[in-house]
Amino acid sequence: MATTTFTKKTLGLETAEPAVTPPPSPATETTFVKKPKLGSNKSKKRDIPEGIWIKCKNCGTMVLNKELEENVRVCPSCQFHFPIRARARISSLVEAGSFEELDAEMSSVDALNFVGLASYADKLAENQKKTGQKDAVITGIGKIGDFRVGMGVMDFSFLGGSMGAVVGEKLTRMIERCTGAGLPVIIISTSGGARMYEGMFSLMQMAKTCAALAYHARRKLPYISILTNPTYAGVMASYASVGDIIMAEPGAEIGFAGARVIKDTTQAELPPGFQTAEFLLDHGLIDIIVPRRDLRKQLVNFLDFTTTGQRSLTAMAG
Secondary structure (H helix, E strand, O other), rough: OOOOOOOHHOOOOOOOOOOOOOOOOHHHOOOOOOOOOOOOHHOOOOOOOOOOOOOOOOOOOEEHHHHHOOOOOOOOOOOEEEEHHHHHHHHHHHOOOOEEEEOOOOOOOOOOOOOHHHHHHHHHHHHHHOOOOOEEEEEEEEEEOOOOEEEEOOOOHHHHOOOOOHHHHHHHHHHHHHHHHOOOOEEEEEOOOEEEOOOOOHHHHHHHHHHHHHHHHHHHHHOOEEEEEEHHHHHOHHHHHHHOOOOOOOOOOOOOOHHHHHHHHHOOOOOOOOOHHHHHHOOOOOEEEEEEEHHHHHHHHHHHHOHHHHHHHHHHHO
16 A cells, blocks of 8 residues: 655645844835824914912912902902002002002111121112012002091011101101191001111111101091911001901911910910911901902091091181
């Protein structure tokens, strides 16, 4: 019986050359190109200019800066009171065109030649350029409703609203002028305290302003003190706390020393809300908390109440 032999040739598996897998070549590698996502063309993205939106520090809401200004810088969502410049505050309170500024050109000088990380003279020049003001307070005479009043409005943007010789002198001159003219006085405070670049000269302003207010009180003339965020140290320890009526804005931080300093000194836990306007109202240090939008109306009511006797005497004398 014949035996059949199977070979590669008979099976059709024979090739001229063995098959060899070629090594990968960098030139033949496949490159995958990632397609851009629809709507992700960065060239079409428009940059939002700075200053149009502002984020509320309390609730995180993004608010149009224009809307915030129209709302006297009060958040429309949570009623958080943003800082406000002195001139904007004056404009929100007095009758249009009625404010006459006093001692506008009075400016601080570096009498002690103070030098720290930067000289006091350089800091003054920097803040004057930044704020467009000569110092941290604007004083003048204006009308609120039907009442002519003397006003001193502090600005925290200028060296933290600190009280130096010029701040004390401008406030004292305004108070003395109102005493002579028989006008009420309103001082709106926001400050970190006395300006220690001026050493003892800044501390002297505490006694000087309070003395002027004492003479004002002898004439039976009203003084309304308004505390805004923040009001601390030498300012709070002097003219800010001696008003016939002491008002405050909601949430304002008010005190002599900071909470951390007090806690370290007393070695005691501080109560919740310590040094806020609400806490101080509950404990009798201030008389009323008034939202910024209602401040003008409330001032008219208080001025009417506190000047009734004076108006009656004037009418009788006439």
